[in-house]
Amino acid sequence: MPHADSTNAIVARGLTRRFGNVVAVDSLDLTVERAQVYGFLGPNGSGKSTTIRMLCGLLLPSAGKIEVLGYQIPQQAEALKRRIGYMTQKFSLYEDLTVIENLEFVAAVHELDRARAKARVSELIERYRLTGLRNQLAGTLSGGEKQRLALAGAVLHGPELLLLDEPTSAVDPQSRREFWDSLFALVAAGTTILVSTHFMDEAERCHRLAILDHGRLVADGSPRELMDALPGQVLLVESADLRRARERLEQFDGIDASAQIGAHLRVLVRERADARERVATYLREGGIEAKVENAAPNLEDVFVSVTRGKHDEHAEQAA
Amino acid sequence: MNLRRLIAIVVKELRQLRRDKLTFAMIVGIPTMQLLLFGYAINLDIRHLSAAVLDQAQTAHSREVIAQLGQTGVMDFTYRLDAPQQIDALLRAGKISAALVIPPDFERRVAVHDAPPLQIIVDGSDQVVQQAARQLAGLPLPQLLDPASATAVANVEIVNFYNPERRAPVNTVPGLIGVILTMTMVLFTAMAIVRERERGNLEFLIATPVSPTELTLGKVLPFIAIGLIQVTVVLALGVAIFHVPINGSLVDVYGAALVFIIASLSLGVFLSTLAKTQFQAMQLAFFTFLPQILLSGFMFPFAGMPWPAQWLAEIFPMTHFVRLIRGIMLRAATLAELWPELAALAAFCVVVLTIAIARTRKRLD
Numbered sequence A: 001m002p003h004a005d006s007t008n009a010i011v012a013r014g015l016t017r018r019f020g021n022v023v024a025v026d027s028l029d030l031t032v033e034r035a036q037v038y039g040f041l042g043p044n045g046s047g048k049s050t051t052i053r054m055l056c057g058l059l060l061p062s063a064g065k066i067e068v069l070g071y072q073i074p075q076q077a078e079a080l081k082r083r084i085g086y087m088t089q090k091f092s093l094y095e096d097l098t099v100i101e102n103l104e105f106v107a108a109v110h111e112l113d114r115a116r117a118k119a120r121v122s123e124l125i126e127r128y129r130l131t132g133l134r135n136q137l138a139g140t141l142s143g144g145e146k147q148r149l150a151l152a153g154a155v156l157h158g159p160e161l162l163l164l165d166e167p168t169s170a171v172d173p174q175s176r177r178e179f180w181d182s183l184f185a186l187v188a189a190g191t192t193i194l195v196s197t198h199f200m201d202e203a204e205r206c207h208r209l210a211i212l213d214h215g216r217l218v219a220d221g222s223p224r225e226l227m228d229a230l231p232g233q234v235l236l237v238e239s240a241d242l243r244r245a246r247e248r249l250e251q252f253d254g255i256d257a258s259a260q261i262g263a264h265l266r267v268l269v270r271e272r273a274d275a276r277e278r279v280a281t282y283l284r285e286g287g288i289e290a291k292v293e294n295a296a297p298n299l300e301d302v303f304v305s306v307t308r309g310k311h312d313e314h315a316e317q318a319a
Numbered sequence B: 001m002n003l004r005r006l007i008a009i010v011v012k013e014l015r016q017l018r019r020d021k022l023t024f025a026m027i028v029g030i031p032t033m034q035l036l037l038f039g040y041a042i043n044l045d046i047r048h049l050s051a052a053v054l055d056q057a058q059t060a061h062s063r064e065v066i067a068q069l070g071q072t073g074v075m076d077f078t079y080r081l082d083a084p085q086q087i088d089a090l091l092r093a094g095k096i097s098a099a100l101v102i103p104p105d106f107e108r109r110v111a112v113h114d115a116p117p118l119q120i121i122v123d124g125s126d127q128v129v130q131q132a133a134r135q136l137a138g139l140p141l142p143q144l145l146d147p148a149s150a151t152a153v154a155n156v157e158i159v160n161f162y163n164p165e166r167r168a169p170v171n172t173v174p175g176l177i178g179v180i181l182t183m184t185m186v187l188f189t190a191m192a193i194v195r196e197r198e199r200g201n202l203e204f205l206i207a208t209p210v211s212p213t214e215l216t217l218g219k220v221l222p223f224i225a226i227g228l229i230q231v232t233v234v235l236a237l238g239v240a241i242f243h244v245p246i247n248g249s250l251v252d253v254y255g256a257a258l259v260f261i262i263a264s265l266s267l268g269v270f271l272s273t274l275a276k277t278q279f280q281a282m283q284l285a286f287f288t289f290l291p292q293i294l295l296s297g298f299m300f301p302f303a304g305m306p307w308p309a310q311w312l313a314e315i316f317p318m319t320h321f322v323r324l325i326r327g328i329m330l331r332a333a334t335l336a337e338l339w340p341e342l343a344a345l346a347a348f349c350v351v352v353l354t355i356a357i358a359r360t361r362k363r364l365d
Helices: A048-055 A099-109 A114-127 A143-155 A173-188 A200-205 A223-228 A242-251 A275-285 A299-318 B003-019 B021-041 B060-071 B084-092 B106-112 B127-138 B141-145 B147-153 B168-198 B201-205 B212-242 B250-274 B278-295 B307-315 B317-331 B339-359
Strands: A008-019 A022-033 A037-041 A063-068 A071-073 A084-087 A161-165 A192-197 A208-213 A216-221 A233-239 A255-261 A264-269 A290-295 B049-055 B075-081 B098-102 B119-122
Touching: A008 A048, A008 A192, A022 A048, A022 A063, A022 A192, A022 A208, A022 A216, A037 A048, A037 A173, A037 A200, A048 A063, A048 A161, A048 A192, A084 A143, A099 A114, A099 A143, A099 B003, A114 A143, A143 A161, A143 A173, A173 A192, A173 A200, A192 A200, A200 A299, A208 A223, A208 A299, A216 A223, A216 A299, A223 A299, A233 A242, A233 A275, A242 A255, A242 A264, A242 A275, A255 A299, A264 A275, A264 A299, A275 A290, B003 B021, B003 B212, B021 B168, B021 B212, B049 B060, B049 B084, B060 B075, B060 B098, B060 B106, B075 B084, B075 B098, B084 B098, B098 B127, B119 B127, B168 B201, B168 B212, B168 B250, B168 B278, B168 B317, B212 B250, B212 B339, B250 B278, B250 B317, B250 B339, B278 B307, B278 B317, B307 B317, B317 B339
Parallel strands: A037 A192, A037 A208, A084 A161, A161 A192, B049 B075, B049 B098
Antiparallel strands: A008 A022, A008 A063, A063 A071, A208 A216, A233 A264, A233 A290, A255 A264, B098 B119
16 A cells, blocks of 8 residues: 555646647646536647546656646556546447446456445446436436446546546536435545536536636636636726627727626636726727626636737747 | 456447447458459450461361360360461450461471471460460470370479369468458557547547556457458358368468567557548558468469578468468468478568557557
8 A cells, every 4th residue: 555645636746848849838737626516627639638647557658747636647547547537528338238238347447346336236227227228338328328337437437536637528417416416426435536528517516616728727626716816997888889889899908808607797806906997987988888897707707817828929929 | 457447448339349330340251252252253264365367388286286275175266367467456455365376387387396386376475375375385285296205205204292173262262361451450459549539539548547458468468359250151151152171280370360460460459550530541551461362372472582582581471370370271381390380470460469558558648
């Protein structure tokens, strides 16, 4: 048994991965506490998958130190593999095997003896509502069913740490909600879960969150902390002519983002001080009749705020 | 190595194979098709070449020679010509493969022996036709003129030990087992392993405690059984349709096949470490397949090849298998007598499989 860190499941320092000249993951520092859902939020290509693959030893880091469940990775990756469950972005069980055949195979791979394997497979088939599908080929399952099967396969050997790479990207909202309920059931039983996503509503459900952009960690904390720490002010603008209002606001210096949400504009102002008054005045001066109100920030505002700044920086570096 | 895991991989592989109708059909379909194709189409005994005859002598002897040559069955004289120019036109149009020319002074040439009395013009663009003509040229003329004196004239008598009727299938079918196994075994394994990678299953597998050895062995073991089934199909059809003899022991035949199957599977596993997609795997398999067929001695005589080609051919498993299987099936040799070929195959397996497993890593980079 390696020296076990009782509070942290994952500790990574200066984690870096280069593919040729491209830096996919750039000196990432990461601490994931046990029995939590830790989220990776970021757009495609931000390094979420690469990081997860390095954490379970499937990819070698170009630089940095990783300790997962007390094991040094990549050196002790083989020992770690018995204690983690990994769910890939794309369905990676066998489409030409039935639900039960897939689970029996996974059980054997993890060296469960026949009696235990049988009991465990029945238990999971029931828990993840696969009973009616047990003899159906995995390839013919729906997105949500496949995902439940994949989760059953990933947790079959009772791993302490579950790494889920965009598990809900091909799943309808109802299935997504159920999936998250299953995740919290696992956490309640002591499992640590690292999950990557690009859905804000999912990110909001995590205990802690890391926002990745271009391979860099641009923010981390609990969703509440991240929202509270938002430096700017969120405003809701209501107007009879939203298009014109939006065009006018594009000219306003100090606005990070504006987006139309139904009948109003959601505007993110960089400086919090007098934000409402400044924007209202600016619109009035442009001859636009509008109602401007303060709003509580959500995670999307945080995400836009932290990634927007970086994009500008990148643009400047490029120029 | 964990036995439970190994069995699980084998079982999984068999289940997938059962549902893969195309591969399943190929397991029996390829041997059957190839056997019929090679057995019937590749017949090096030349019969009924379309030919012309230009008899400029028009004597009793000349007519007798034409009749005699016609009776050998090698040439069918479908055209009787009057002028040498006609030969050229017919050859070029592909209407005839050969032409027999009897010169006006045929009688004098036979009597004086100052020049060959007969001439056969052949279509040199076809190697097989040339060979047939050479055979005819070897027939002693007095035999043609006076069959009674034949035995006295023959200088060298060729005694054909193992294939007295010179039937081509007797020579091709044993080697054909090698062709079929090379083709299917290398291709099936390479593709089966690469498919796992291409479909993303490997990313799941390498995050589990599975070892590369278990994975490779588990994928390869079912194919050994499949290879032996194919051997049985070819042998059964070969005996039933082409009356190919199995002069040696059946156990030795299967023993040799088993070692060769393992060698081909090793090659397939090795190729799978080079290919990223199933399509690449298929291309690589064909890349190794062609030289094996051409240089193994199955199609062209080994002794006739230049030494670098021979040297290269000694590396190929099929070269050794062709020698083994012909030895056992036709010459009734035993595996013990043919041990150098077995040793060469075993060495191939060890070297290639070691490289392949060393190249299989449990990582994505």
